[in-house]
Amino acid sequence: MEQGRVVMKCKVKKKAEKKFRQGYPLILAEDLEQVPTTQDWVTFLDSRGQYLATGYLSPQNKGAGWLLDFSQRELDEAFFVEKMTLAKEKRQPYYLDEGTSAFRLFNGEGDGVGGLTIELYQDFAVFSWYNETLYHKRQLLVNAFQQVFPEVVGAYEKIRFKHADLPESQHLYGADAPEPLLVQENFVNYAVYLNEELMTGIFLDQKEVRGRLAEGLASGLRVLNMFSYTGAFSVASAMGGAVATTSVDLAKRSLEKTREQFRINGIDPLTQKIHVMDVFSYFAYARKKDLTFDLIVLDPPSFARNKKQVFTVQKNYGELVADSLSILADQGLLIASTNAANLSVAKFKKSVEEQFQLAQVRYRLLEEQRLPGDFTVNPAFTEGNYLKVFIYEIKK
Structure with a gap:
């Protein structure tokens, strides 16, 4: 067939x-x-x-x-070539950005094919397959991709559905990427690993928020980056003039990954603080030590578990905000972020601002960020615009 x-x-x-x-x-x-x-x-x-x-x-x-x-077209290679071509045209501003070499080339249903995303890291692509049917037809889509993106020298794939016989990550075609592969975003360097489990080391949907930090939002400030992963927000802050950064994540690998991100940008990681610990434990530690911060970044996963508790954005984000206010300087900034698609913008904003009101602090919303332009959204599928970021100015 x-x-x-x-x-x-x-x-x-x-x-x-x-x-x-x-x-x-x-x-x-x-x-x-x-x-x-x-x-x-x-x-x-x-x-x-x-x-x-x-x-x-x-x-x-x-x-x-x-x-x-919706037009009775045959779903053949020509169909997918057309989808890929339109997607490439939309990304021209990113191709022309000399300070950025990593962005999303194809964003699932936003570009007309739900179940597949493709990201570019320098000259390499990473395909993410979200279901078995599309993976079964992957050669058809890969052939179309190679016609439209012949400049991509090699590709990897991530299997984001359960399958007993498939690895989470594997080489797909072409050349092998170096490990680490160094990419740029807003003229800041980031080390990525294209064949290391499901993640590459950087979440590209946060490029504009990191861009604001790199441009100077954190200049002269003491920055706390919670759920820091590989420290990307911390590095962007330091490159943007932050006087100190503190990164906190429970995953043990975050320590060396974050150090690496600082090193490749010419920053001695020993000049920055990196803690491998639960974020709620860190809040208690910071209060005990009378530590305060001028800017706090809260970007947790939608769901997380440690030995003591389960964290979900819907139930527990307010606790994060309350704890942040307890160690925020008398005048500071809070970046509240979530990628929870099942939480509306209004409900997320309310959960944050309720904590401001309970703490009786004055607050002003400075900026609201949603998905960047390379994460194309289908206007008929608004839940596809999952990222919600609010930057607040707080005065106690």
Whole structure:
């Protein structure tokens, strides 16, 4: 069977037709009369049996599948070449940015193919597959990618769905990337590892926030970076003139990873503080030592677990804000950030500002950041714009 051919039809329930006609791409199991198991392309029919869209089915963390086309086109190599070409055109400002060499080339449903993201790191690409059906058809998409991006010399892939026989990360084609591979973002260097588990060492969706720090938002300030991972916010702050940075993360590997990020930017890591510990324990430690900070970055994972407790943004972000206020200088900045897609902008903002009100501090929202331009969002799928960042000025 040719990979572009549709071999199955599936009927959509009447109550779901409207959202799909408006371009909503995500299929939920409850949207369909039945959910067949197939790794072929599927034609979706409305309740009267008329053509509605073409896409595929595959269980994943977001739903049961994705719609890719609403015009009865064949989902062949030419179809994906067109999608990739449009995506490349949208990224031209990033190609022209001399200070940035890492960005997202293709953003899933935002660029018309839910279930796949592709990122560029210098001359190398990283494919992330979010479900088994699209992975089954990966050669079709890789062929299309290589036609549109011939300058990419090598690629890796991340398997972001459960599969007993597949590694989380592996080389896909072409040349091998050096380890580490040094990339630039806003003229700051970052060390990345393209074949090291699921992560590369930097979250590209935060490039504009790091850019603000590198441009001078942290100039002259003492910065605390909580859930610091590889210390990217800390390095950006230091390069932007911060007088001191403190990075806190529970993962043991964060220590050497953060040191490396400082070293490749010509900063002695011994001049910066890096703690491998639970963030809530650090807040208690800081209070005990009477430590204060002028700028605190709160960018936790949506879900985290340690030996004592489970952290979720929905339930526990307010605690982070309250603890931050206890060690923030009398006049300081707080960067409140989350990537929790199931938390609305309004609810997240409310959870932060409620803590300001409880602490009876004066506050002013200086900036709001959402996903950067390379993380293209489908306007019919607003939950795809998952990143929410608020920069507050606090006066006690």
